[in-house]
Amino acid sequence: MDYIYSLVLFAVVSSATPGPNNILVMTSGLNFGIKKSLPVLCGICIGFSFMLLLVGFGFGQVFELFPSMHTIIKISGILYLLYLAWLISSSSGGLSSKEQSxxxxxxxxxxFQWINTKAWVVATGAIAAFTVSGSEFTTQTLILASTFLIVSFPCVGIWLYFGSWLKKHLNNHVHRRWFNFSMSGLLVLSVLPVIRELLKPFV
Incomplete structure (x- = not known):
């Protein structure tokens, strides 16, 4: 049972703490409401669990054989996150926004999970910490993915609810615009460590 408790705690902390997924969901909740944001919430939660399975069943070994592929994915992820940051910041904050209609x-x-640097860190860390090689590896990987699937919905869903709650209280156009700017800034900050890592060999 200690294994399950530790795994659930890890999943809760990893899913509930701030990161690109939660910022994305909260911003969507603010700009579009809960109902219209449910698809991206489901995509994040199910997509990450599927990613865990693939990483656990050896997909991560592909990147060990071809490290350049991992670098390409990192660069693509940075560019996409910066694009999302621009999309969020350029939104007027209204549902009729032409920039993000x-x-x-x-x-x-x-x-998005495949270019989300936090998702990669959590996935590889979870596989390393909560699985052992041998006959139980497949079972443990399935338990790990299932646990994240169950836990992530309420943990990420809290951020969606909070964004929707803010929508009711940020009726002022200027306040909502500043919120979008803040979320955009947090997304940019989230990729700075990855940018520094990529630039290390050249500094």
Whole structure:
């Protein structure tokens, strides 16, 4: 039982703490409400659990054989996060915003995991910490992915609810615009450590 308690605690902390996923969901909740943001929430939660399975079943070994592929994904992730930051900051904060007239989809949320640096750190860390090689590896990987699938919905969902709550209280156009600027800034800050890591060999 200690294994399960530790795993659940790790999943809760990893899913509930600030990161690109939660910032994305909260901003969507503010700008589009809960109902229209449910697809991207489901995409994030299901997409990350699927990512865990693939990493656990050896997909991570591909990056060990071809490290340049991992670098390409990191660079793509940085560019996409910066694009999202621009999209959020350029939004007027209203539902009729021409810059972001539609909320992100299920597929957007699922694919976002593969360029989300925090998702990679959590996935590889979880596999390393909560699985052992041998006959139980497959079972443990399935338990790990299932646990994150169950835990992530309420943990990430809290951020969606908070964004929707802010929507009711940030009726002022200027206040909502400043919120979007703040979330955009947090997304940019979230990629700075990865940018520094990529630039280390050249400094």
């Amino acid at each position: 539609q909320p992100l989809t299920f597929l957007n949320g699922a694919l």
